[in-house]
Amino acid sequence: MKVCFGVNVIINLFARAERLADAVFAYDVANLREFDVFVTASSLSDIAYILHRRGLSAEQVDESLEALFLMFDVIDVNGTDGLRAHRNKMKDYEDAIIAESCARNGVDLILTHNVKDFRMSPVAAMAPDDFVKAYKPAEYSYAEVQF
Numbered sequence: 689m690k691v692c693f694g695v696n697v698i699i700n701l702f703a704r705a706e707r708l709a710d711a712v713f714a715y716d717v718a719n720l721r722e723f724d725v726f727v728t729a730s731s732l733s734d735i736a737y738i739l740h741r742r743g744l745s746a747e748q749v750d751e752s753l754e755a756l757f758l759m760f761d762v763i764d765v766n767g768t769d770g771l772r773a774h775r776n777k778m779k780d781y782e783d784a785i786i787a788e789s790c791a792r793n794g795v796d797l798i799l800t801h802n803v804k805d806f807r808m809s810p811v812a813a814m815a816p817d818d819f820v821k822a823y824k825p826a827e828y829s830y831a832e833v834q835f
Contacts, residue, residue, distance in 0.1 A: 690797070697710075710801075714799055726760055726762070726790075772791075776810075784809075801816070
C-alpha cells in the first residue's frame with residue numbers, strides 16, 4: 689500500500705506538536721506493515737516554513753528535513769497535477785495539488801488531520817488515529833505509550 693503523509697501530520701512529527709502520538713503511531717504502523725510512505729514535493733517548502741514558524745531554529749529545520757528525506761520518499765508534482773488541482777472541486781488548492789499528485793502516482797491513501805478537506809479528492813483520506821485502528825497489527829498496542 690502507498691500512503692502519503694499530509695503536511696499537518698508531518699508537522700506533528702517534527703514539531704512535536706499537539707497530535708504527535710497520532711503521527712508517530714501512524715508512521716510506525718505504516719512501517720510495521722511495510723507500506724510505502726510518501727510526502728509530496730509541493731509540501732516540502734510548506735513543511736520547512738511551518739516548522740520555522742513553530743519556533744524551530746534554522747538548524748533544527750535542516751535536521752528535520754534531513755530526517756524527512758530518510759523516512760519518506762518524495763512524490764514529484766508536475767504541471768498536469770497543477771492543472772488538475774485547479775479544476776478539482778476541492779476548496780484548498782494546496783490540498784488539491786497533493787491529492788492530484790497522489791492520484792497520478794498511484795497512492796492509495798492520504799493521511800491528514802483535515803479529512804473533510806479531502807472529500808472531493810481522487811484519493812481517499814484518513815485521519816492518522818483511524819489509520820492506526822484500521823491497520824495496526826493485532827499484537828500491537830499503543831495505549832501504554834506516553835510522550
